[in-house]
Amino acid sequence: MSPVQGADIAATWTATTLPGGPFLSRRGPDLWLEEVRLADLAKEFGTPLYVYSRSAMRAAAAEYQQALANRPHLLCYAMKANSSLAVIKTFADMGLGFDIVSGGELARVIAAGGDPAKVVFSGVGKSRIEMAEALKAGVKCFNVESESELLTLSAVSSSLGQTAAVSLRVNPDVDAKTHPYISTGLKGNKFGVAHERARAAYALAARLPGIRVVGIDCHIGSQITEVAPYLDALERLLDLVEQVEADGALIHHIDLGGGLGITYTDEQPPAAGMLIAQLLARIEARGHGHRELLMEPGRSLVGNAGVMLTEVLVLKPSPEKNFCIVDAAMNDLIRPAMYQAWMGIVPCSQRFGEAMTWDVVGPVCESGDWLGRDRALTLKIGDMLAVLSAGAYGMTMASNYNTRPRAAEVMVDGDQATLIRRRETVQELFCNDILPA
Numbered sequence: 451m452s453p454v455q456g457a458d459i460a461a462t463w464t465a466t467t468l469p470g471g472p473f474l475s476r477r478g479p480d481l482w483l484e485e486v487r488l489a490d491l492a493k494e495f496g497t498p499l500y501v502y503s504r505s506a507m508r509a510a511a512a513e514y515q516q517a518l519a520n521r522p523h524l525l526c527y528a529m530k531a532n533s534s535l536a537v538i539k540t541f542a543d544m545g546l547g548f549d550i551v552s553g554g555e556l557a558r559v560i561a562a563g564g565d566p567a568k569v570v571f572s573g574v575g576k577s578r579i580e581m582a583e584a585l586k587a588g589v590k591c592f593n594v595e596s597e598s599e600l601l602t603l604s605a606v607s608s609s610l611g612q613t614a615a616v617s618l619r620v621n622p623d624v625d626a627k628t629h630p631y632i633s634t635g636l637k638g639n640k641f642g643v644a645h646e647r648a649r650a651a652y653a654l655a656a657r658l659p660g661i662r663v664v665g666i667d668c669h670i671g672s673q674i675t676e677v678a679p680y681l682d683a684l685e686r687l688l689d690l691v692e693q694v695e696a697d698g699a700l701i702h703h704i705d706l707g708g709g710l711g712i713t714y715t716d717e718q719p720p721a722a723g724m725l726i727a728q729l730l731a732r733i734e735a736r737g738h739g740h741r742e743l744l745m746e747p748g749r750s751l752v753g754n755a756g757v758m759l760t761e762v763l764v765l766k767p768s769p770e771k772n773f774c775i776v777d778a779a780m781n782d783l784i785r786p787a788m789y790q791a792w793m794g795i796v797p798c799s800q801r802f803g804e805a806m807t808w809d810v811v812g813p814v815c816e817s818g819d820w821l822g823r824d825r826a827l828t829l830k831i832g833d834m835l836a837v838l839s840a841g842a843y844g845m846t847m848a849s850n851y852n853t854r855p856r857a858a859e860v861m862v863d864g865d866q867a868t869l870i871r872r873r874e875t876v877q878e879l880f881c882n883d884i885l886p887a
């Protein structure tokens with residue numbers, strides 16, 4: 451190859467912008483996360499492998515914190531996006547609270563050294579046992595989603611001689627303009643108290659002995675890439691705050707939920723700081739500036755901080771379709787199969803040569819088991835690929851389908867790479883099975 455050609459190719463390497471930058475970069479042919487070459491990690495820890503940048507997570511959280519710095523606030527990381535103990539600890543060390551959706555997530559917060567007093571407990575179906583555990587741990591607040599749940603929670607807390615701090619999750623009936631499976635703020639989905647029922651629900655809460663109203667909240671969906679739905683939801687929420695306070699309730703905090711999107715391909719979501727500035731301007735303008743503001747970001751704190759590494763096992767070209775079969779599958783990363791999500795797939799070390807168009811698929815026995823379709827890649831068997839923006843809803847949604855052990859996880863910080871979850875063994879997958887006599 452002539453030097454000129456080489457220089458041209460090198461120029462395209464550096465010109466490629468990667469979601470996850472500046473922490474994810476291509477240097478020459480190689481993909482790096484912070485100061486660690488990803489191909490080296492794939493070799494050292496095996497594949498499939500999740501790798502997260504601690505600095506990227508910290509930077510994402512810092513942007514929210516800075517935008518909220520001069521007012522009462524609590525940032526509650528929605529840990530269902532990535533609930534690895536090392537990730538929880540990263541955010542707990544920065545002073546964040548957590549948005550949890552199960553007793554299991556509460557146990558993780560406590561195990562990682564997080565503060566239960568900064569936990570808000572969301573979810574449309576909490577069990578009595580989960581309610582009792584959360585009361586004993588002293589969570590900040592329950593985000594209650596129905597009048598039926600209010601009655602149950604009041605009974606549970608009364609039986610423990612406590613009162614439960616409650617914020618009602620209101621469904622503001624706004625369209626978050628996102629995938630129907632991850633849109634949660636419209637009429638006709640299972641989440642929240644309908645806007646027109648909210649006053650009655652607050653009135654009920656005021657009558658219940660085990661309930662103490664402290665706030666109001668909403669969460670309108672996920673992977674939201676526009677400001678407008680947030681502003682619509684905020685106006686509707688503030689209308690309600692004014693009404694229920696006129697009815698006699700005391701609304702200490704407003705929780706605007708999570709849902710801010712990230713860049714998978716060409717999405718251009720607003721920066722967190724910009725979104726918050728616009729929300730705060732409206733809150734101030736309507737005279738609600740004294741209230742504590744809560745937010746529950748998940749994906750936007752971790753999504754672009756992570757990649758999933760996978761090895762090319764089989765190349766299966768055919769006249770109709772070229773299949774690249776890799777060692778990661780829908781059980782490891784279900785977003786493409788479940789939401790038809792597009793995620794970037796790039797080689798850990800770029801090869802020279804003409805690209806072909808491949809469907810990148812896993813070994814699981816389902817035609818829905820794909821990671822990416824129609825991707826232009828130059829490949830050889832044994833190559834390592836990185837699926838980008840895999841830090842959110844990757845490992846937490848992984849399963850053992852096809853008796854596949856779940857992947858290992860590594861956290862990178864500067865030039866240090868630390869194993870934060872070892873790969874499961876096959877024996878662990880059936881150690882709870884019982885063979886009938």
Ligand SMILES: *Cc1c(COP(=O)(O)O)cnc(C)c1O
Binds near residue numbers: 669673746750
């Ligand atoms: C999932 C969830 C979040 C976080 O959503 P992201 O889109 O990951 O930011 C926040 N609040 C509640 C109640 C949720 O269920």
